[in-house]
Amino acid sequence: MAVDRPRQIRIVIVGAGFGGIGMGASLKRRGCDNFIILEKSDSVGGVWHKNRYPGAACDVPAHLYSFSFELRPDWPQRYASQAEILDYLNHCARTYGLAPHIRFGTEVTDARWDETHNRWVVRTADDQLFHAQALVTATGQLSRPSHPRLPCATRFSGPIFHSAEWRDCDLHGKSVAVVGTGASATQLVPAIAPIVSKLYVFQRSAAYILPKRDKIYPRWQIRLFRHCRGALRLRRMLIYLQHEHRAFAFVTWRAVLRTKRRAFTRHLRRGVKQADLRDRLTPDYRMGCKRILLSNDFYPAMDRANVELVTERIEEIRPGAIVTGDAAERKVDCIIFATGFAATDFLVPMKMTGLRGQDLHQSWKGGAEAYLGMTVAGFPNFFMLYGPNTNLAHNSIVFMIESQIRHVMACLARLGGDGARSIEVKENIQRRFNARIRRRLENSIWSKGCMSWYLTAAGKNTTNWPGYSFMFRLKTRTPNWDDYVVQ
Ligand SMILES: Cc1cc2nc3c(=O)[nH]c(=O)nc-3n(C[C@H](O)[C@H](O)[C@H](O)COP(=O)(O)OP(=O)(O)OC[C@H]3O[C@@H](n4cnc5c(N)ncnc54)[C@H](O)[C@@H]3O)c2cc1C
Numbered sequence: 001m002a003v004d005r006p007r008q009i010r011i012v013i014v015g016a017g018f019g020g021i022g023m024g025a026s027l028k029r030r031g032c033d034n035f036i037i038l039e040k041s042d043s044v045g046g047v048w049h050k051n052r053y054p055g056a057a058c059d060v061p062a063h064l065y066s067f068s069f070e071l072r073p074d075w076p077q078r079y080a081s082q083a084e085i086l087d088y089l090n091h092c093a094r095t096y097g098l099a100p101h102i103r104f105g106t107e108v109t110d111a112r113w114d115e116t117h118n119r120w121v122v123r124t125a126d127d128q129l130f131h132a133q134a135l136v137t138a139t140g141q142l143s144r145p146s147h148p149r150l151p152c153a154t155r156f157s158g159p160i161f162h163s164a165e166w167r168d169c170d171l172h173g174k175s176v177a178v179v180g181t182g183a184s185a186t187q188l189v190p191a192i193a194p195i196v197s198k199l200y201v202f203q204r205s206a207a208y209i210l211p212k213r214d215k216i217y218p219r220w221q222i223r224l225f226r227h228c229r230g231a232l233r234l235r236r237m238l239i240y241l242q243h244e245h246r247a248f249a250f251v252t253w254r255a256v257l258r259t260k261r262r263a264f265t266r267h268l269r270r271g272v273k274q275a276d277l278r279d280r281l282t283p284d285y286r287m288g289c290k291r292i293l294l295s296n297d298f299y300p301a302m303d304r305a306n307v308e309l310v311t312e313r314i315e316e317i318r319p320g321a322i323v324t325g326d327a328a329e330r331k332v333d334c335i336i337f338a339t340g341f342a343a344t345d346f347l348v349p350m351k352m353t354g355l356r357g358q359d360l361h362q363s364w365k366g367g368a369e370a371y372l373g374m375t376v377a378g379f380p381n382f383f384m385l386y387g388p389n390t391n392l393a394h395n396s397i398v399f400m401i402e403s404q405i406r407h408v409m410a411c412l413a414r415l416g417g418d419g420a421r422s423i424e425v426k427e428n429i430q431r432r433f434n435a436r437i438r439r440r441l442e443n444s445i446w447s448k449g450c451m452s453w454y455l456t457a458a459g460k461n462t463t464n465w466p467g468y469s470f471m472f473r474l475k476t477r478t479p480n481w482d483d484y485v486v487q
Contacts, residue, residue: 006129010034011136011412012122014108014350017046019138019385019401021089022067025096026405027412029069037098038124040107044093047142048085053163053184053336055191056082059212059294060396063232064239068402070095071232073225077216110351111135113380118421120381134412137350138385138401141463142341144348146453148179150317153335157319160335163188173197174333177322179314181207182453183293185338189307190297199307200322200330202314205290205450206283208264212294246394247468250288250445257287257445271299280311285450291393343453344368344462346388354379355424367460371430371483372476374404380422381415383408389437390472391454391463393446399469407476414479420486429483440466 011027013020016039027035043049058065062080066072070092075084093099107125114121114131122130145162153160159169163184175198178185185201186209193199217225225232249256264287272278281302283290302309312324321329342348346368352360358378370376373390374383385408390400414420441447441461446454454463465472 006121006131007036008131009036010132010416011036011134012108012111012120012130012132013037013136013138015039015046015138015140015143016041016044016093016102016104017048017138017140017143018089018398019046019140019405020044021092021096021098022398022401022405023136023138023385023408024098024101025067025070025092026409028096028098030409030413032412033101035101036130037102038106038108038122038130039102039104040125042104043086044098044102045086045089046138046140047164048082048089050143050164051082051184052166053188053191053338055187055189056184057187058082058085059183060243061239062088063236064243064396065398067092067398068236071229071236073232074222075217076222078214079212108350110353111382112353113355113382115355118380133415134381134383136383136385136408137347137387139347139350141343141346141386141391144342144345145337146340146342147337148314148339150314153317155319156317156335158333158335160317161337163336163338164341169334171196171334175331176200177202177330177332177335178338179335180204180338180340182338182340183207183291184340186293186295186298188336188338190295190301193301193304193307197306198332199304200310200332201302201307202310202322203280205285206281207290207293208261208283208287209267209293209295209298210260210263211267212296214296240395240399243395244469247392250393251467254288254445260292261287268299272303274303277302277309280309286445288393288445289448289450290452290454340453343391344456346384346462352379352382354382367456367458367462369430369434369462371425371433372404372407372472373400373465374407374476375423375425375430375484377425377427377430380424383411388462389441390465392465392469395469400465400472403469403473403476407479410479411484414481414486422485422487424485425483426485437466 013023016037020037024037058080061078062075109123109125111120111122120132120135145164159167161167171192172195174196176196177200179202181203268278312326315325316323321331323329355378368388370388373387385401385404411423444466446461454461
């Protein structure tokens with residue numbers, strides 16, 4: 001519904017995934033009610049609302065992949081499923097009274113900094129206007145599915161969709177194609193392999209997959225967590241340390257990955273009996289270059305008689321078939337793209353205009369960058385959560401998002417408290433910060449030897465934080481006001 005007059009609001013938050021819900025909950029905990037969360041879809045949850053494919057789950061244990069201020073003692077098992085995480089985020093939205101603040105079905109299309117009045121003018125697809133002192137985007141790195149450009153895909157006669165846009169079609173007894181062998185495919189393939197008549201898995205490059213050490217929490221442990229917050233916090237801390245030490249392999253001493261490589265070989269040998277299939281499932285790049293995946297059932301699923309790994313390039317989609325480079329035609333009833341996300345396209349397709357008409361996407365022509373993944377020179381009172389270079393390959397993104405929320409809360413307090421009208425990161429600070437992380441990223445394991453979703457087409461890593469997550473927490477803990485122009 002279009003409104004005649006702009007609505008005045010102190011803070012506009014875009015997105016209701018972990019970022020938006022965490023930001024909203026933090027504002028409520030500080031007693032702030034003057035904010036709105038604009039969400040283009042029809043539910044909270046972000047990726048956990050969208051990714052409903054069979055088998056969807058998290059790779060980080062639930063006690064850590066949750067907010068530190070809203071610990072849940074009764075996670076039934078170590079790794080939560082998509083449904084459990086979605087349920088958790090709904091619980092958070094309820095607990096912190098966020099429902100009246102959220103507008104669903106509301107996509108932000110552009111935001112412009114109004115220099116005269118020191119405010120953001122935020123416009124939505126249905127022409128609503130908001131005037132806000134601060135703008136916080138929590139639009140995620142993995143919220144826009146990446147669709148492969150395949151010749152004649154529109155001619156396909158059956159269901160054809162991305163794993164993040166799941167359609168409830170009955171796959172029982174069907175011949176199905178899964179395109180891709182990344183994180184989503186490793187969860188989806190074992191879940192559907194037993195029910196389909198034939199499953200073709202199209203692979204461009206193989207993934208390193210390690211065992212997923214899952215476990216069901218016994219009742220006594222859940223009772224302990226429920227009655228003793230200390231035990232719950234200790235559990236979370238231990239999981240954090242277990243994961244953080246993995247950064248040592250990425251950041252400090254890559255030789256550690258050799259032991260992981262041996263674990264991978266053992267895991268593959270145990271899961272796949274056919275030697276030639278094992279060869280084709282063995283990556284041809286250095287371990288760690290792409291995200292290392294966890295699964296106990298992907299390899300046994302690939303070894304099933306009704307599953308075929310296809311490594312030939314897809315040449316054409318026909319109404320009921322896929323044709324590959326070797327001219328083979330495989331009849332399929334349904335095609336599922338497990339082809340990942342446009343991770344490096346931050347804030348696309350929103351138009352963002354800062355001081356003196358500066359266009360954010362124009363400034364990011366060479367790849368997105370920000371200060372601490374949050375603020376950009378020329379864009380006052382604008383904060384991003386899970387922005388450029390805040391992704392991790394070894395630990396929980398929720399930890400990174402929470403680190404940023406604390407920082408943003410301190411900035412918002414300054415804006416509300418001592419009469420500051422605008423906060424903007426200094427250009428030289430942003431440049432120096434990015435030069436430093438760029439140097440580290442150029443020598444990192446992610447930059448050479450493979451293409452991955454961490455990199456732009458030109459090979460720039462705009463997604464990953466190049467170090468330990470506790471270093472990020474320390475750097476973001478309290479704003480250094482010398483880094484900002486505060487007016
Ligand atoms: C399948 C999958 C598995 C994952 N597994 C893990 C894992 O194991 N461990 C881990 O740490 N991370 C994992 N992640 C990463 C995950 O993205 C983050 O952990 C976290 O959920 C990000 O939350 P977010 O709120 O920043 O973004 P999102 O969850 O992506 O939410 C962004 C929200 O913004 C909304 N939005 C976007 N643009 C607009 C707009 N213009 N206007 C209005 N609304 C908009 C979207 O609809 C969405 O609801 C996974 C991601 C996926 C897709």
